[in-house]
Amino acid sequence: MAQNSSSSSERNIVILGGSYAGTSTAHVLLKHVISKLPDPSSYKVILVSAASQAICRPACPRALISDDTFPQEKLFVNLSTVFSQYSKEVFRLVHGKAIKVDHTERNVFISLDNHNTDTETISFHALIIATGASTPSPLLGLNHDETTLKSSWKIFREALRNARSITISGGGPAGIETAGELGEYLNGRAGWMTSKLENPKVPITVFTAGSNILPLLRPSLAKTAEDYLAQVGVTVIKDTRIVSVMPPGAGTEDVGAKATLTLSTGGNATIETDLYIPATGMLPNTSFMEAGLLARDGRIEVDTSTLRASKAGPRVYAVGDASTYARPAVHNILAAIPVLCANIKRDLLLAAGQGASAGNDREFKEDMREMQLVPIGKSKGVGAGMGYKLPSLLVWLVKGRDYWLWTTGGLWSGKQWAKES
Ligand SMILES: Cc1cc2nc3c(=O)[nH]c(=O)nc-3n(C[C@H](O)[C@H](O)[C@H](O)COP(=O)(O)OP(=O)(O)OC[C@H]3O[C@@H](n4cnc5c(N)ncnc54)[C@H](O)[C@@H]3O)c2cc1C
Incomplete structure (x- = not known):
């Protein structure tokens, strides 16, 4: 069954991927951007995710051993629950997989089942690609969805x-x-x-x-x-x-x-x-994009300071592991989201003929200092933050105890983005 879901008066802001990059972008747009545009009710944020849950991906190395390693209700969080705070006039969640983006006609084709027999086509006014990357081992993240994981x-x-x-x-x-x-x-x-x-x-x-x-x-x-x-x-x-x-x-x-x-x-x-x-290695989840829009490693080529994928047309962006904006890491995503959303807001204002209030681009710059925490089992670890070597105890305290699960509640619910930054 094929559906075509948008009317010409709707300005759909379509986000592909419901993990760190996609959910954060959706929350920031819904909390801080849409209401500041002229005629806000003409915009709708549509989040399309192959998975119906978000997970704390860094926890997979421990979580794969047993369900007893983490409280499962914190590890896996329903997207429909955390986005129920927004009205259906302004937000829609689609559980499906983007199978093709026609960047010329500005449509996304979505498979609503696993066989591409039930599909939907959604036109977009703006598109944010946040479909992440898969690991060769399916044990280490939402390569597809939570059921397969x-x-x-x-x-x-x-x-x-x-x-x-x-x-x-x-x-x-x-x-x-x-x-x-x-x-x-x-x-x-x-x-x-x-x-x-x-x-x-x-x-x-x-x-x-x-x-x-x-x-x-x-x-x-x-x-x-x-x-x-x-x-x-x-x-x-x-x-x-x-x-x-x-x-x-x-x-x-x-x-x-x-x-x-x-x-x-x-x-x-x-x-x-x-x-x-x-x-x-990681395989970017970008097979639905035309090959000419991808870098050699399969990520979507963007301007690394504005996150625009200009080759794909106006108001198309990519962020997270599917994008060339930075190296794959959650801290890079969190630093890039306010910049990305400010630039989306600017582009939407310009498209609505409000150039005078659009302001300038914001620019993202990746922090290249030595920064990585690596637990080795439940009590040890190595790592560095902002260029400084960290003791094993601190690596355990910040990450090794629960692999960042202490941070994801606020991210999925949007509380982390309550203030405009
Ligand atoms: C084992 C492991 C440990 C890690 N540890 C850390 C760490 O400690 N610190 C850190 O900073 N980073 C860590 N990372 C990296 C971090 O997990 C990633 O940077 C982060 O998950 C990327 O988020 P994302 O939103 O770009 O995409 P992902 O988390 O990869 O999620 C992609 C989402 O898009 C969905 N999707 C995929 N294809 C489609 C499609 N076609 N249509 C619709 N939806 C789709 C998927 O179902 C998924 O929900 C780790 C990664 C791994 C694998």
């Missing part, structure tokens, strides 16, 4: 009960945090004076193509992380990538499958593993 966790947890070895590819924070959590859960931690856990129950191996893990942190912090990993039965192998996986879907289509992994070291070196977690 939960079912991949279920399969993984069943296989975990009998696993005697685990291999992870990727030395970035996702791979390292997952290794640390699984290591401590399965093997415990070496005694106080012991630097390495000997004969762990389930040896875990992390392969990284780099000469160091955690490349965004200084090498001394990466070394400390390796030491903490050794205490929970995790071994790091550097300068080595996994070049092929048999069966090919192990770790991606089947997260509970045993696998044979071929290493880049030559001579057809292989290893056998009971569980494989590919945590390398």
Whole structure:
């Protein structure tokens, strides 16, 4: 069934993606922008999300182990509940997946089921793309929606009960945090004076193509992380990538499958593993956009200071992991949202013929200082903030205790955006 849902007098501001970037943009526009435009009732914010819930994505490395690791009602939050504060005249939530953007005719095509048989076309006056990025392992976020995430966790947890070895590819924070959590859960931690856990129950191996893990942190912090990993039965192998996986879907289509992994070291070196977690790289969720609008890495090309995707036409923007505006991180999104929304407001005022009150562009600049917190299990961690090395205790306090779950309540509900910034 195909529906066409907008009348020509409606000015739809369509946001694709209901996670950090999309929900924040929606709240700011609804709280601080629409009411300041001429004829506010002619605008409608439409949030389109493949998932009907938002999750605290950084918590996945611990959450994937068991539902007991976090209160589930805080980890998964219904979008319909947090947006019920806005009237249906000004806001609409669409549970569906954008399958095509026609940026010339200014329409978005949405699949309302998983088979593209029930579809809706929505025309847009402004479009914000915030569809994020997928991980190769489906265990680490809403690659599609909460149902598929939960079912991949279920399969993984069943296989975990009998696993005697685990291999992870990727030395970035996702791979390292997952290794640390699984290591401590399965093997415990070496005694106080012991630097390495000997004969762990389930040896875990992390392969990284780099000469160091955690490349965004200084090498001394990466070394400390390796030491903490050794205490929970995790071994790091550097300068080595996994070049092929048999069966090919192990770790991606089947997260509970045993696998044979071929290493880049030559001579057809292989290893056998009971569980494989590919945590390398991110794939931007942008296949619905015309290829000419994308950068080589698949993200939507934007002006990195204004967040406009000008090649796609007027009033088109991209923010979050789907955008080239910055490196993928929540703190970058939170810093960019006020800038993005100020520029959207400016463009809407200009389009409404209110150039005199539109003001100037606001500009975003990514903070390039060393900034990353990486818990290693429930009590240790390494990290830096604003260029300063942080002690393990502080990493635990800020992130390791609950992986930022203490921050997401205000974000999803919009309380974080109550004041205009
Ligand atoms: C394991 C892990 C740990 C992390 N830890 C941290 C951390 O500690 N600190 C930090 O700053 N960052 C961290 N990050 C990065 C952070 O999670 C991302 O930067 C953030 O989630 C990006 O938010 P987003 O809104 O751009 O998209 P995402 O969170 O990727 O969400 C995308 C949303 O869009 C929806 N969607 C996808 N395709 C479509 C479509 N076609 N149509 C409609 N909806 C669609 C999805 O269902 C989802 O709801 C971590 C990432 C991972 C994977």
